[in-house]
Amino acid sequence: xxxxxxxxxxxxxxxxxxxxxxxxxxxxxxxxxxxxxxxxxxxxxxxxxxxxxxxxxxxxxxxxxxxxxxxxxxxxxxxxxxxxxxxxxxxxxxxxxxxxxxxxxxxxxxxxxxxxxxxxxxxxxxxxxxxxxxxxxxxxxxxxxxxxxxxxxxxxxxxxxxxxxxxxxxxxxxxxxxxxxxxxxxxxxxxxxxxxxxxxxxxxxxxxxxxxxxxxxxxxxxxxxxxxxxxx
Amino acid sequence: xxxxxxxxxxxxxxxxxxxxxxxxxxxxxxxxxxxxxxxxxxxxxxxxxxxxxxxxxxxxxxxxxxxxxxxxxxxxxxxxxxxxxxxxxxxxxxxxxxxxxxxxxxxxxxxxxxxxxxxxxxxxxxxxxxxxxxxxxxxxxxxxxxxxxxxxxxxxxxxxxxxxxxxxxxxxxxxxxxxxxxxxxxxxxxxxxxxxxxxxxxxx
Numbered sequence: 001x002x003x004x005x006x007x008x009x010x011x012x013x014x015x016x017x018x019x020x021x022x023x024x025x026x027x028x029x030x031x032x033x034x035x036x037x038x039x040x041x042x043x044x045x046x047x048x049x050x051x052x053x054x055x056x057x058x059x060x061x062x063x064x065x066x067x068x069x070x071x072x073x074x075x076x077x078x079x080x081x082x083x084x085x086x087x088x089x090x091x092x093x094x095x096x097x098x099x100x101x102x103x104x105x106x107x108x109x110x111x112x113x114x115x116x117x118x119x120x121x122x123x124x125x126x127x128x129x130x131x132x133x134x135x136x137x138x139x140x141x142x143x144x145x146x147x148x149x150x151x152x153x154x155x156x157x158x159x160x161x162x163x164x165x166x167x168x169x170x171x172x173x174x175x176x177x178x179x180x181x182x183x184x185x186x187x188x189x190x191x192x193x194x195x196x197x198x199x200x201x202x203x204x205x206x207x208x209x210x211x212x213x214x215x216x217x218x219x220x221x222x223x224x225x226x227x228x229x230x231x232x
Numbered sequence: 233x234x235x236x237x238x239x240x241x242x243x244x245x246x247x248x249x250x251x252x253x254x255x256x257x258x259x260x261x262x263x264x265x266x267x268x269x270x271x272x273x274x275x276x277x278x279x280x281x282x283x284x285x286x287x288x289x290x291x292x293x294x295x296x297x298x299x300x301x302x303x304x305x306x307x308x309x310x311x312x313x314x315x316x317x318x319x320x321x322x323x324x325x326x327x328x329x330x331x332x333x334x335x336x337x338x339x340x341x342x343x344x345x346x347x348x349x350x351x352x353x354x355x356x357x358x359x360x361x362x363x364x365x366x367x368x369x370x371x372x373x374x375x376x377x378x379x380x381x382x383x384x385x386x387x388x389x390x391x392x393x394x395x396x397x398x399x400x401x402x403x404x405x406x407x408x409x410x411x412x413x414x415x416x417x418x419x420x421x422x423x424x425x426x427x428x429x430x431x432x433x434x435x436x
Contacts, residue, residue: 008309009338017335021321021328028323089317096283097336098309232286 014099015107022111025084032080033115036073040120043069044127055132062131063141063192070120070145071152071185075174077116078156081108082164082227091164095231105223109157117149133196140195140205144188147208151184154212154219161226183211235310235383236260237282237415241291244274244281251277252435255291259417261383262410264428267419269435275419276316276388278435282417283313283386312337312382316389318369319376322362326353326372329361330379337380347378351401366393374405385409385416 026033047065048058085091085108094104124145128138159177163169191204242255251274259265267275280286282293284300284307293300300307320329330344348354351371356364361372370393377385385406391399406416407426 006306006309007338008305009336014335017332021324021332024328025321025323084321087317088321089315089319090321092285092315092317093313093319093333093336095285096308096311096313098305098338099336100305 008098011099011103014097015103015110018104018107019111019114022108023114026111026115032077033119036077036116037119037123039076040069040073041123041127043072045130048130058131059133059196060193062128062133063137063196064189066124066127066131066141067144067148067185067189067192070124070149070188071181073120074116074149074152074156075177077112078160078177079163079170079173081112081157081160083160086164086230091227092231095228101224101227102220105157105161105227106220109154109219109223112157113150113153117145117153120149121145137192137196140201141192143205144191144208147205147212148184148188150212151208151215152181154215155180155184158219158222158226161223161230163230164227165230165232184208187211234261235296235415237384237417238294238297239282239291240294242278242281242293243289243291244277244286245289246274246277255433257431257433259415259431261413261415262429263415263431264406264410264426265415265417265431265433267417267433267435268421270421273435275421275435278433279386279388279417279419280315283311284308309338310382311384311386312377312380314373314377314385314387314390316392318373320361320369320372323360325358325360326364327357329372330375333376334379337382340379340381342378344379347375350378351375367395367398370394371398371401374402377409378405383414385414385418387416387418389420390418391420391422 044066047061051057051061082091085094095101097104121142124142125138128141133141156177159173162176163173166172187204187207191201191208194204195201237259239255239257243253244251255278257265267278269275277286281288284304295303295307295310298306326348327344345354348357351374353368353371353375356368361369364372370390390402394402403426406418407428410416410428
């Protein structure tokens with residue numbers, strides 16, 4: 001006797017619903033998004049006040065400062081990635097759902113990027129003005145942040161998944177993530193510096209894009225495995 | 233297609249304390265497995281282990297003679313899980329929560345409005361979930377079970393936070409689910425009084 005084909009809920013539909021749910025939660029509680037963004041703006045705005053307004057000094061240090069601020073802002077937002085889901089039990093429901101957990105992990109990363117990475121990219125031109133960056137440099141800054149924050153969201157979700165069961169896992173999360181985030185920081189900041197100096201930027205952008213691709217292919221599975229361990 | 237769930241040699245340690253050792257069970261359509269024992273005796277751990285949320289020291293759980301760890305998706309597709317945490321988002325309304333949940337599982341075909349009326353939740357549809365009482369939130373978790381097309385219900389203390397009427401409701405929902413050929417594994421410290429074939433595991 002042939003068994004009837006087993007049916008499963010659609011993966012793409014579930015992923016879309018998860019992203020939609022997380023976005024509507026952010027709309028209800030905008031503080032989670034605004035805090036890291038505020039941090040980014042504050043660091044970037046205070047730095048010129050501390051080192052002085054000389055144009056060349058600001059143009060020289062701008063890319064590095066903005067990238068460090070962006071990295072720390074991303075770290076700040078990562079801790080809460082799975083925490084609420086863990087505490088209210090909805091993470092458990094994802095674990096016992098027939099929808100593959102890696103798809104759900106990807107959905108969480110996408111929602112995280114849309115609410116933390118993308119806003120950072122959008123406000124960066126405003127902040128770049130403080131550093132008297134030219135239009136071309138600002139463009140490259142946005143491009144590197146765009147590629148870099150994708151990597152950071154995906155990479156960060158692995159760390160967030162590993163530390164979700166721990167109380168006060170923030171320090172551990174940073175320790176886990178930072179070494180792997182270094183290439184993003186170095187290539188991101190250097191690429192912006194290079195374009196400011198009039199050099200080519202293609203190499204740096206390619207690297208950032210390649211790193212983002214690597215993360216897209218690894219992170220969902222690593223995050224899913226980490227979530228199963230954290231939920232024991 | 234007939235369904236069945238078996239467990240054999242289930243053993244779990246927490247630290248160096250043995251929660252249960254060499255447990256066996258067999259569950260067929262229309263039957264309920266009741267996990268009994270006092271607080272801290274490992275009912276929830278056993279339930280979570282069967283659901284695959286924690287790893288067993290040894291032993292296997294078989295769904296239709298197939299180890300569940302080999303066929304996780306098939307097993308998860310046949311099960312719906314109710315833990316002591318309701319698993320909903322407090323900021324979203326009841327309907328939004330259930331709509332999201334419905335994308336995670338195959339639908340049973342029951343109408344949402346019909347289910348909410350049966351559970352006495354119709355008036356609360358547009359309220360954010362956090363404004364509902366603990367007992368009302370448990371009823372929403374029951375709605376999740378009714379809306380999913382899963383033969384196996386796994387419930388951890390389904391009666392907690394519920395009033396007498398709510399406990400009666402849980403009993404009647406379970407009875408009708410089992411009557412339709414479903415199965416249930418229920419962890420409870422008080423007896424679930426329904427008239428169905430019941431296996432019992434008493435944990436020490």
